[in-house]
Amino acid sequence: MSNKLVRSIVYWLLLSPLVIVILFPFAVMFVTAVRPRDELFTFPPSWFFSEFRWDNFVDMWTKVNFGGALLNSLYVSVAATVLALVFSIPAAYALSRYRFRGKGLYRNFLLMTQMMSPIVLVLGLFRLMVAFGLVNNLNSLVITYAAFNMAFTIWMLQSYFNTIPRELEEAAWMDGATHLRSLIRIFLPLAVPAIAVTAIFIFINSWNEFVLALTMLRNNNDFTLPVQIFSQVAGRYQIEWHHVMAATVLATVPVAIVFSWLQRYLIRGMALGAVK
Amino acid sequence: MASVTITGVEKRFGAVQIIRGVDIDISDGEFVVLVGPSGCGKSTLLRMIAGLESISSGSISIGDRVINTVPPRDRDIAMVFQNYALYPHMSVYENIAFSQKLRNRPQGEIDRKVNEAADILNLRAFLARSPRQLSGGQRQRVAMGRALVRDAKLFLYDEPLSNLDAKLRVSMRTEIKALHQRLQTTSVYVTHDQIEAMTMADRIVVMNAGQVEQVGTPLELYDRPGNLFVADFIGSPSMNFIPGRIARENGAVLLVGQDGTRIAVPAETKASDGQAVVLGIRPEHLSLRDGTDGVAAVVEVVEPTGPNIQVFVQLAGTRVCSILAERHPFVPGQPIRLGASLTQMHLFDEKSGKRI
Amino acid sequence: MKAFRATPLLMIIPSLLLAMFIIGYPIIDLAYTSMQQVSRFGQLRGFNGMANFAEVFSDPLFYASLIRTGIWTVAVVGGTLILSLPIAMILNDEFYGRGMARVIIMLPWALSLTMTAVVWRWALNGRAGLLNASLMGMGISHEPIEWLATAPVAFTTEILIGILVSIPFTTTIFLGGLSSLPQDAYEASMVDGATRWKQFRFLTLPLMRPFINIAIVLNVIYVFNSLPIIWVMTEGGPANGTDILVTYLYKLAFRFGQLGKASAISLIMFGVLFVFIIIYVIMVMRNEDDGGAAGEAAE
Numbered sequence: 001m002s003n004k005l006v007r008s009i010v011y012w013l014l015l016s017p018l019v020i021v022i023l024f025p026f027a028v029m030f031v032t033a034v035r036p037r038d039e040l041f042t043f044p045p046s047w048f049f050s051e052f053r054w055d056n057f058v059d060m061w062t063k064v065n066f067g068g069a070l071l072n073s074l075y076v077s078v079a080a081t082v083l084a085l086v087f088s089i090p091a092a093y094a095l096s097r098y099r100f101r102g103k104g105l106y107r108n109f110l111l112m113t114q115m116m117s118p119i120v121l122v123l124g125l126f127r128l129m130v131a132f133g134l135v136n137n138l139n140s141l142v143i144t145y146a147a148f149n150m151a152f153t154i155w156m157l158q159s160y161f162n163t164i165p166r167e168l169e170e171a172a173w174m175d176g177a178t179h180l181r182s183l184i185r186i187f188l189p190l191a192v193p194a195i196a197v198t199a200i201f202i203f204i205n206s207w208n209e210f211v212l213a214l215t216m217l218r219n220n221n222d223f224t225l226p227v228q229i230f231s232q233v234a235g236r237y238q239i240e241w242h243h244v245m246a247a248t249v250l251a252t253v254p255v256a257i258v259f260s261w262l263q264r265y266l267i268r269g270m271a272l273g274a275v276k
Numbered sequence: 277m278a279s280v281t282i283t284g285v286e287k288r289f290g291a292v293q294i295i296r297g298v299d300i301d302i303s304d305g306e307f308v309v310l311v312g313p314s315g316c317g318k319s320t321l322l323r324m325i326a327g328l329e330s331i332s333s334g335s336i337s338i339g340d341r342v343i344n345t346v347p348p349r350d351r352d353i354a355m356v357f358q359n360y361a362l363y364p365h366m367s368v369y370e371n372i373a374f375s376q377k378l379r380n381r382p383q384g385e386i387d388r389k390v391n392e393a394a395d396i397l398n399l400r401a402f403l404a405r406s407p408r409q410l411s412g413g414q415r416q417r418v419a420m421g422r423a424l425v426r427d428a429k430l431f432l433y434d435e436p437l438s439n440l441d442a443k444l445r446v447s448m449r450t451e452i453k454a455l456h457q458r459l460q461t462t463s464v465y466v467t468h469d470q471i472e473a474m475t476m477a478d479r480i481v482v483m484n485a486g487q488v489e490q491v492g493t494p495l496e497l498y499d500r501p502g503n504l505f506v507a508d509f510i511g512s513p514s515m516n517f518i519p520g521r522i523a524r525e526n527g528a529v530l531l532v533g534q535d536g537t538r539i540a541v542p543a544e545t546k547a548s549d550g551q552a553v554v555l556g557i558r559p560e561h562l563s564l565r566d567g568t569d570g571v572a573a574v575v576e577v578v579e580p581t582g583p584n585i586q587v588f589v590q591l592a593g594t595r596v597c598s599i600l601a602e603r604h605p606f607v608p609g610q611p612i613r614l615g616a617s618l619t620q621m622h623l624f625d626e627k628s629g630k631r632i
Numbered sequence: 633m634k635a636f637r638a639t640p641l642l643m644i645i646p647s648l649l650l651a652m653f654i655i656g657y658p659i660i661d662l663a664y665t666s667m668q669q670v671s672r673f674g675q676l677r678g679f680n681g682m683a684n685f686a687e688v689f690s691d692p693l694f695y696a697s698l699i700r701t702g703i704w705t706v707a708v709v710g711g712t713l714i715l716s717l718p719i720a721m722i723l724n725d726e727f728y729g730r731g732m733a734r735v736i737i738m739l740p741w742a743l744s745l746t747m748t749a750v751v752w753r754w755a756l757n758g759r760a761g762l763l764n765a766s767l768m769g770m771g772i773s774h775e776p777i778e779w780l781a782t783a784p785v786a787f788t789t790e791i792l793i794g795i796l797v798s799i800p801f802t803t804t805i806f807l808g809g810l811s812s813l814p815q816d817a818y819e820a821s822m823v824d825g826a827t828r829w830k831q832f833r834f835l836t837l838p839l840m841r842p843f844i845n846i847a848i849v850l851n852v853i854y855v856f857n858s859l860p861i862i863w864v865m866t867e868g869g870p871a872n873g874t875d876i877l878v879t880y881l882y883k884l885a886f887r888f889g890q891l892g893k894a895s896a897i898s899l900i901m902f903g904v905l906f907v908f909i910i911i912y913v914i915m916v917m918r919n920e921d922d923g924g925a926a927g928e929a930a931e
Contacts, residue, residue: 008728025751029763045765073908090643098640116910117857119878120901123885124658169362170328173348174355175375189365208744210860215727224745248747256742
């Protein structure tokens, strides 16, 4: 047997307990989501069931108000992403291209806000939103998500912007372009991939956020997906686990696929930026 | 086309002074090369002419117009960057045409100009390609083409050949020079390579530590370097330096080396008796002598280069390099005698480094 | 030239204002609230000095949560680090199916903590959970185990899940570190006759030191503040037996309306967090000292 083959077998054996534990919840999710309701609580508990009940997804959609929560989540995530980008792109450009007084201070400030956790501030944030009448309003989440993602976004964008040679813009100025023109014609087209990748990460962060959504939203119709699904299991006598799992599958799998695909960019951004 | 006048220019980044008062006059149509070791400020000076760096004090004018605060786009300057700075999302054609599009020139005129530039630079076949698909030399040509269509008053080159391999560098050197002879556009060219400077320049500006060491034609710098720095920088292999003191005996002027070796130096020198000086002799100006002629030396290493041999010897207490055309079968430790014509000797004051 | 200099400031000011507003204001508000007397209905009743802090420091539940927070943080971060370095070293090596292995190991990162916790809560269900199904099916246990019914078992389970979801991020940091290690140093050490263990001990470990430090600090910050796993699985129960500071704080604030006390705990946590953030900032700055200025030039 070749060296590499032996090594591969040993490695996979070493990784296998972890791989099983990681895949286990996915299996639980799928198996429960398609199980007939009356086979949820069989004894002894079993992985097996009599038939695939795809209708669970359809029932769940109306019973759990999945569609409404989905729209709320989409609105919050898209708006927060756009808002964070609007604030971050100029700041990242300034960090990447200019020297200015207080730059070091500003970078430290960013690092600090990046690590600041919403949970420690959640009470203060809640009182802030009460003061502005934004409780039970999805926009409270849009603003807070944008603010909490901004540091990461600026950091990530800046490290990508640094890889776009400033000579290109200088060449455009020499060619007769104004600053604005060179930004639009030269810089932005080259920055689009970086901005897109960063945007997807903000989107996923917002999509997955729980604590703030749980706090700011008090009305069932405003719930985002994580809160909506949580509300199906929290403090209930009768939990419709097959619906909960069906909802979890729909809410997580698409995002998980996109995330797995883009994850290497995250590594790269981190390698270039904060964690160097 | 225009002249360029640089007067008392300084550049500071915070407390660090990069350029310490530079004055250079460049006349219309001239090809001037700024040369110096890395960090000497030559690129910064070029970028100040381009408008990419602000000027801390002093002034730069193009023609009669002071351009200190004029933004780069209004200076009417074309520039070739070290890494070419080709727009990666545009084709070769679009790269070259970009400046003309910005000026809203009619399409017909743009086409004509781009094609003209492409013909001069042999780029016709590559116009539709993207810069990614080009070799280093071709990218270099596109960068030149971009400058060419501008009909600018002034061309700036920032080490444009440093990313090319040795062979391509030599041929591009010739092409740039030919182009300049044809267009006669005033050009400022930055390089750290003294051979590039010697071969291309009408006049060379040698810079060191933010200051101008000497300005002159290539042969002036080679024949009469103004100080030790220029003497050392221009010429390859570089000039030999033999430290010693001046002594006058029987009407002859001698340099007494650190080990007591006596070398006759030009009698008309202004150096005073006992003055600590450095004698400079280029390797190619040393020749083999017989009998009592010349100065004793001991062979250390012999390196054949093909056309000639480089002999490293111990002479007057220092290691000295000599280039000899004949293929002598020297062995290490062999005593020989070397000499040079008095007219090819350079004397420098040891303290100030200035030519005496 | 004046206008030129203003450009970068104009570009960063919006982000600065937003961050100050959303992150700065709550801190000030918390400081204010923590020194207020609060009615049962959440109305502020006026200044009462350090009374809220005194109340916090005489609350046995606070100390219990504090100790549990310590255990939670140390156990999750420690467990994560011990597992992640070997995993990263495996994933950094060539083997069949490496791409697949990477995707699988990173999967927990792709799921939100909330969803992960919801699924585990069901998988650990004492009656019909599929973990029990698996264990019984393999003959490891004979009757269903109530995983979440008693605090010690529930808390241990939550720690294990905490480790599971922290592995991807940590492994990612280590992978970045490993790929930056100089390959020629390893070749040189092989020529010098180093064994694999010695390579690990004298090359990998010291060279990975900065990455390990960063991983520790970042994980401490994240884990210390992590609410969803415990909140979704046990809500700090049974009988406050799995409460850590964040869950206790959340209950005080939004279940029991004890705003003053909750603000005081928030501030205490903010203090702890701040210390770690400062450590993190210093570490990043030190790493950046040499390369930071590259790619920047004056306006």
